[in-house]
Amino acid sequence: MSARQLGMVIDLNKCIGCQTCTLACKSQWTDRDGREFMYWNHVETKPGKGYPRGWEEAGGGWERDGEKLRPGRLPRLAEDYGVPAGFGHDATLFGAGNAPLRPDEPMQWGPNWEEDQGAGEFPNGFFFYLPRLCNHCSKPACVAACPRQAVVKREEDGIVLVDQARCRGYRYCVAACPYKKIYFNPLAGRSEKCIFCYPRVEKGIPQACAYQCVGRARHVAWLDDREGAVHRLVRQWKVALPLHPEFGTQPNVYYVPPLSPPSFGPDGAPSDAARIPDSYLASLFGPGVHAALGTLQREIAKKQAGEASALIDLLIAFRHGDMFRLDRPREPRR
């Protein structure tokens, strides 16, 4: 645990899957030097195998007792990340004729491979977008797995970083992270990951993915800041939940779960069941998702009836600047 923890809440009801966050991150941090295949932030369609392929079944994290690391496997470059992925630019730009842009080799996978596919049968098909980044966990498996203490959690803000001078590229951290959000850089021979834009954070500027989010889906604040959106949504309203809490790493990126329209019954009339099965959402966000969805529905109903709802106003985020509180002094411990 760090003295203070910076957190992020992503409202899945506002994410439109535009990937602006993905590009804001990629163009700033991972566009060259062995990082081409890395997506420190990406947005995947759920249900689906995600990126890297099958990360939810790749192991890692902690055993249920919270004492022992659970074994995890390394994602494979071609099969799970989709590397290499050249697109024949030379043939198109400099070759004879009009060669179309197409992958140099048949691709097996890639980020966003299953965009908008989802699940369910017509007329009850469904999907939603799930932005993913390192969770800067309070009990990070990546830190525990490194025999050289090269992965560190900063005391002042809880950001998890790889000390490039200490890392020897053993990749224990890659296998240990159950979210598969550490990547091995084959050129550098070291592991690399999302740095929660710490150079920006140190200047009081939000992460690029959050600041550029056109859906106004991302809130950033200290978890102990009672006026901040993260504390209010996670601790007060309890409508923002960690992804796969059973992995045991205690993530600090939280999600407001997606609401959905009713599914249609066999007679074609809307039924009482939500289009996105509650059981599926519980498999992602834990059992707390039922209460969270209930709270969201009640507060939306109040707003629709013309009553006040501090929760819905907070989620709407009328003013972009109100979504970020990085420079507040720490509250005294109670």
Ligand code: SF4
């Ligand atoms: S998400 Fe993975 S890489 Fe990030 S802190 Fe947690 S265990 Fe480590």
Ligand code: SF4
């Ligand atoms: S920029 Fe915002 S709305 Fe667009 S995909 Fe990312 S989180 Fe979703």
